[in-house]
Amino acid sequence: MTKSEHHHITILGSTGSIGCSTLDVIAQLGGRERFVVEALTGNGNIALLCQQARAVGARMAVTADESRYLELKSALTGSGIAVAAGESGLQEAAAREAEWVMAAIVGTAGLAPTLTAARRGADIALANKECLVSAGALFVEAVSQGGGRLIPVDSEHSAIFQALEEDQRHAVERIILTASGGPFRTWSRDDMAGVTAEVARAHPNWSMGLKISIGSASMFNKALEMIEAKHLFGVAPDQIEVIVHPQSIIHSMVGYTDGSVLAQLGAPDMRTAIGYALTYPERPVLNVERLDFARLARLDFEAPDEARFPALRLARTALTRGGLQGAAMNAAEETAFDAFVDGRLGFLDMADIAETVMERMIDWPAAADMNDVFAGDAAARRFALEAIGTRAAA
Ligand code: NAD
Ligand code: MG
Numbered sequence: 001m002t003k004s005e006h007h008h009i010t011i012l013g014s015t016g017s018i019g020c021s022t023l024d025v026i027a028q029l030g031g032r033e034r035f036v037v038e039a040l041t042g043n044g045n046i047a048l049l050c051q052q053a054r055a056v057g058a059r060m061a062v063t064a065d066e067s068r069y070l071e072l073k074s075a076l077t078g079s080g081i082a083v084a085a086g087e088s089g090l091q092e093a094a095a096r097e098a099e100w101v102m103a104a105i106v107g108t109a110g111l112a113p114t115l116t117a118a119r120r121g122a123d124i125a126l127a128n129k130e131c132l133v134s135a136g137a138l139f140v141e142a143v144s145q146g147g148g149r150l151i152p153v154d155s156e157h158s159a160i161f162q163a164l165e166e167d168q169r170h171a172v173e174r175i176i177l178t179a180s181g182g183p184f185r186t187w188s189r190d191d192m193a194g195v196t197a198e199v200a201r202a203h204p205n206w207s208m209g210l211k212i213s214i215g216s217a218s219m220f221n222k223a224l225e226m227i228e229a230k231h232l233f234g235v236a237p238d239q240i241e242v243i244v245h246p247q248s249i250i251h252s253m254v255g256y257t258d259g260s261v262l263a264q265l266g267a268p269d270m271r272t273a274i275g276y277a278l279t280y281p282e283r284p285v286l287n288v289e290r291l292d293f294a295r296l297a298r299l300d301f302e303a304p305d306e307a308r309f310p311a312l313r314l315a316r317t318a319l320t321r322g323g324l325q326g327a328a329m330n331a332a333e334e335t336a337f338d339a340f341v342d343g344r345l346g347f348l349d350m351a352d353i354a355e356t357v358m359e360r361m362i363d364w365p366a367a368a369d370m371n372d373v374f375a376g377d378a379a380a381r382r383f384a385l386e387a388i389g390t391r392a393a394a
Contacts, residue, residue: 007034007035007036007099008035008036008038008097008098008099008100009026009035009036009037009038009098009099009100009101009102009278010037010038010039010040010093010094010096010098010100010101010102010117010122011023011037011039011040011041011101011102011104012041012090012093012094012101012102012103012104012105012110012113012114012117012128013041013042013102013103013104013105013106013110013127013128014040014041014042014049014052014102014104015040015042015043015045015048015049015052016042016104016105016106016209017207017208017209017212017270018102018104018127018153018209018270018274019040019042019102019104021270021271021274022102022104022125022274022278023052023055023056024271025271025274025275025278025284025286026056026278028271028275028284028285028286028287029275029278029279029284029285029286031056032056032057035056036059037053037056037057037058037059038058038059038060038093038096038097038098039058039059039060039061039062039092039093039094039096039098040052040053040056040058040060040061040062040093041061041062041063041064041089041090041093041105041113042061042062042063042064043063043064043065044063044065044068046063046068046071046072046075047075049061049063049072050072050075050076053076053079053081054076054079054081058081059081059082059096060081060082060083060084060092060093060096061076061081061082061083062083062084062085062089062090062092062093063085063089064085064086064087064089064090064105064109065085065086066085066086068085069083069084069085069086072085087112090105090112090113091112091113091116093113094113094114094116094117095116095117095120097120098117098122099122099123100122100123100125100278101114101117101122101123101124101125102125102127102153102274102277103117103124103125103126103127103128103131103153104127104128104153105128106128106130106209106211106212107128107130107211107334108130108134108330108331108334108377110128110130110131111128111130111131111134111135111139111373114126114128114131114139115131115135115139115142115370118139118142118143118146118148118150119142119145119146120146121146121147121148122146122148123148123149123150123151124143124148124149124150124151125151125153125274125277125278126150126151126152126153126154127153127154127274129154129224129225129228130224130330130334132227132228132231132232133224133227133228133326133327133329133330134326134327134330134331134373134377135327135367135370135373136227136230136231136326136327136367137231138367138369138370138373139231140231140232149280150232151276151277151280152228152232152273152277153270153273153274153277154225154228154273155251155252155268155270155272155273156177156178156225156229156251156252157225157228157229157232157233157252158251158264158272158273158276158277159178159250159251159252159253159263159264159273160175160177160229160232160233160252160253160254160264161232162264162276163252163253163254163262163263163264164233164254165262168256171256171257171258172233172235172239172254172255172256172257173239173255173256173257174235174239174240174241174254174255175229175233175235175239175240175241175252175253175254175255176241176242176243176252176253176254176255176261177222177225177226177229177240177241177242177243177252178242178243178244178245178248178250178251178252178253179219179222179242179243179244179245179304180203180204180205180206180216180244180245180246180247180248181219181244181245181246181302181304182203182204182216182217182218182219183199183200183202183203183204183216183217184200184217185244185246187308188308189307189308189348192308192347192348193346193347193348194346194347195217195347196343197210197214197340197341197343200213200214200217200218200340200347201213201214201217203216203217204246205247205248205268206248206268206270208270210341211334211337214337214340214341215333215337217347218309218311218347218350218351219304219309219311219312220311220333220337220350220351220354222242222304222311222312222315223311223312223314223315223318223329223333224315224330224333226240226242226312226315226316226319227315227318227319227326227329230319237316237319237320240319242304242312243301243302243303243304244301244302244303244304245299245300245301246300246302247296247299247300248268249265249266249267249268249291249296249299250263250264250265250299251263251264251265251266251273252264265291266288266291267288267289267290267291269288269289271286271288272286272288310351310355311333311351311354314329314351314354314355314358315329317358318358321358321362322366323361323362323363323364323365323366324361324364324365324366324367324372324373324376325358325361325362325364327367327373327376327377327380328354328357328358328360328361328364328376328380329354329357329358330377330380331357331376331377331378331380331381331384332353332354332356332357332358332380332381332383332384332387333350333353333354334381335353335380335381335384335385335388336349336350336353336354336384336388337350339353339388344388344392345388345391345392349388349391352387352391353384353387353388353391354384356383356384356387357380357383357384357387360383361376361379361380361383364376364379
């Protein structure tokens with residue numbers, strides 16, 4: 001068995017879009033013949049979590065929602081699958097001896113369990129970009145001190161990881177993140193002002209969870225990815241470019257000092273990036289759609305419009321300011337997203353709230369440890385709620 005063949009695995013967030021795709025990849029690559037699933041975690045969808053746990057013979061199933069503990073426990077009675085719930089249950093799942101952990105919980109809720117897995121030396125397949133946006137260098141350091149590898153799963157960062165020549169990092173001039181532009185790519189701000197979450201979640205190319213779908217519409221997802229890229233690849237803010245590419249075929253690119261640009265292409269299907277993270281540095285055999293270039297015919301590119309999509313400007317501000325600006329932007333955006341989904345905040349207001357909170361936290365120094373990160377995150381959420389309240393009262 002080589003180090004790259006991960007037999008013992010855990011999926012944090014198995015019931016989500018990335019979690020389900022990860023289980024599909026595992027089934028394609030041999031299922032129970034080849035993998036031992038140590039733990040699966042979910043939240044509200046107990047039926048799916050139980051079905052998954054039984055299908056792969058997981059050793060443990062955890063719901064993040066404490067109020068659903070009994071439901072999960074009784075559904076798995078007699079199965080031999082251990083059961084736990086809440087924050088401590090997630091910690092237990094992350095602490096179990098899996099050598100490969102898929103971090104696919106959505107939002108900052110994924111940070112604490114992913115850190116636990118990283119600290120004990122697991123290889124981390126990172127879908128949860130919020131870990132890097134919020135904790136940045138501290139998260140990267142935790143993985144490297146644990147001794148595991150950090151393998152990107154986000155399609156753009158997987159593409160860059162694949163196009164980065166390990167011994168030529170000094171010759172990297174820029175990285176170019178592609179963005180589909182989302183469902184409102186050609187819309188005016190007036191058109192976007194009144195949209196509901198139902199409209200905003202309809203992504204033209206990718207099928208994803210609610211948070212990231214709406215983040216694609218506002219381009220906040222790309223904003224998070226710019227910060228994610230800085231921490232994953234150690235590039236300076238002015239080396240990170242974003243280009244809108246509506247077909248989502250080129251997943252991202254690396255530009256070198258000789259003028260060459262290396263790109264990774266594929267159908268918009270997360271299973272390719274997940275499979276690569278699972279078997280790296282080997283490439284797995286996957287049953288996913290193959291590109292048919294004659295049918296594709298063309299690939300389009302356009303400059304992003306930071307006036308219509310201010311999230312990109314905010315990310316650049318966070319990158320240049322440093323400090324706790326990434327954590328502030330992330331937590332404020334998450335809070336504003338919840339308010340938008342609940343119908344308490346307009347679509348365009350999300351960026352305003354994030355900017356207000358970033359300004360308010362401009363003097364907060366960079367986190368020295370994880371306590372600083374969690375304190376900054378909590379403060380940003382409180383400031384965001386205040387700003388949302390003020391707006392509602394106006
Ligand atoms: P999703 O909403 O479909 O799934 C989220 C998972 O997290 C589910 O298993 C859910 O039960 C769990 N969860 C939700 N709230 C939780 C909480 N408070 N505590 C613990 N667990 C909780 O999300 P997704 O689209 O699969 O995205 C997961 C992560 O991967 C996100 O960080 C997202 O940005 C990233 N990502 C997703 C895609 C994609 O195609 N879906 C692509 C790139 C990156
Ligand atoms: Mg992405």
